[in-house]
Amino acid sequence: MAKLESKVPSGPLADKWRKHKSEIKLVNPANKRKYEVIVVGAGLAGSSAASSLADLGYRVKCFVFHDSPRRAHSIAAQGGINAAKNYQNDGDSVYRLFYDTIKGGDYRSREANVHRLAEVSVNIIDQCVAQGVPFAREYGGLLANRSFGGAQVSRTFYARGQTGQQLLLGAYSALMRTVGAGTVQLFPQSEMLDLVIVDGQAKGIIVRNLVTGEIQRHAADSVVLATGGYGNVFNLSTYARGSNATAIWRAYKRGACFANPCYTQIHPTCIPVSGDYQSKLTLMSESLRNDGRIWVPKQAADRLKNPNEIPEDQRDYYLERMYPAFGNLCPRDIASRAAKRVCDEGRGVGTSGLGVYLDFSDAISRLGEAGVRERYGNLFDIYHEITAENAYQVPMRIFPAVHYTMGGLWVDYNLMSNVPGLFVLGEANFSDHGANRLGASALMQGLADGYFVIPYTIGDYLATQRPGSRPSVEGAAFGEAEANVTAITRRLLENRGREPVSHFHKRLGKILWEFCGMARNRAGLEQALQQIPALREEFWQNVRVPGSADSLNQSLEQAGRVADFLELGELLCLDALTREESCGGHFREEHQHPDGECKRDDEAFMHAAAWEYQGAGQKPLRNVEPLAYEFVKPSTRSYK
16 A cells, blocks of 8 residues: 655644745755756646756756647646736735635645645746746736636736747746756657656656657656646547646556546636547637626527527526626636536537537627737637637637646655655646646646746755665666566557557547546446446457557557556546545536535545556555645535
């Protein structure tokens, strides 16, 4: 059984991080040059961590499967980044951001980690402004803010609808400065395929060069994973198609516990599915809910009418009706389930019946089309490019879609997994968002972990490692890990099946969306747990992967990732079946209040479930980390 020690420092909540920084072990500057750290991933968390560690003096190797870190999926974030600056003088504070995040996660996150996130958020904005990130500004020159779901203050900093791109360019510039200085060695088009454990500690990785096919061994004193979320297990999602779970899944199979895999987030404002030919879905930023009003017709008979011909008194602004205190800015999980509810009633719009309107007519009347265009113009352009519809004249059609994963590898307060020396940052870990992430908090967590947490906490581990004790890549553990990678590759290529990899990915996605999507129940989950193993067996018997291993082969890349998804999908459903409650994005139909809201079971499930791999074909072991709330009293979450 894995040993889960949260290592949360004692003392008052507001003093924990300061106290911890003053008490953790240090590595002196001369010794830092003797340690080597591997960072896998170069999005916001990976780039910021690699550059920050290099600036401290560590020797860093950074691996990314893209041809450039600029292609990291962090670029896709649109609406903004949260920080408790209180620039609007509307009552915001570090404590309020902390509380909103705890409440938004339905009291299923670790209290101390969330407070630290809120604390360091104020530093992130200063860091990014110093890098030249062009945040929007008010007329007088001060940075502008807007609201996001789950908050009653304006704390979201933004760069139109391109916030992720602009923040990534800032982190990328910091990374490339250290690459140019020779303190970071960058390995693009290199995919991590296994974690190397030596004497119970993470000491290296095995990667495949995606251009030449060469399998390479890399040793280090510590490994940092910043590889994003696993939402593409559903196939159709807002993630980039290359986003995958292979790095964290292979680490899981080497002993790192996987926490709360069933906590997956459905985003309420995505362009609806239009056909089976689609490879991904497109997000319309949550920021649009600041000025757009969401509605469906009151009468099902009107759902195919031109929306501009439906009179005001025949429109159901259902979020404003159901959640008057927050209205269109209620949290994502609540807004998504509400959209599902009205569509299930037969009032969904569009030919599929799976859509609701996001209407800007009131905002255009108030601000003028030019004012709306200034705030959201590029988002309207994206919508027009995909749908050929002008959202200035006709309301957008939106519907929920998979967007983020709150589960991930278990980490302690130092962001180290239960495998010593393996650190996990950003969306790849489970620590900060509980059962639901509030909008604009993903960018906050990625940069907080990379710029302001890992530079302190990694030293606490490295100080226990003798300088120069890093193992040789010729050691037995590296040989065994490389043989494992080679065996998987050979098995995929030598299979003479008939179906392409995408065939199995689509089928897996449909199973998960139907039985473990916005709503789950015991019967459906049990059915999924029968169908997924059968699909996985069929995959290994009937998948066809053309090409070879010694060259660029995207079919081979995809096959390895889908093979991992077929295993992860089963764990996701097992976790959802075991958690007999509803909380945040995990909605079990058997556990709901009379008004349809989540019904938690704090007595039985106020804990993180950390699953431990027990071997192929064996049921994983469910470990538990109790979540103790010392400073916040859990209550029934209400946004009414």
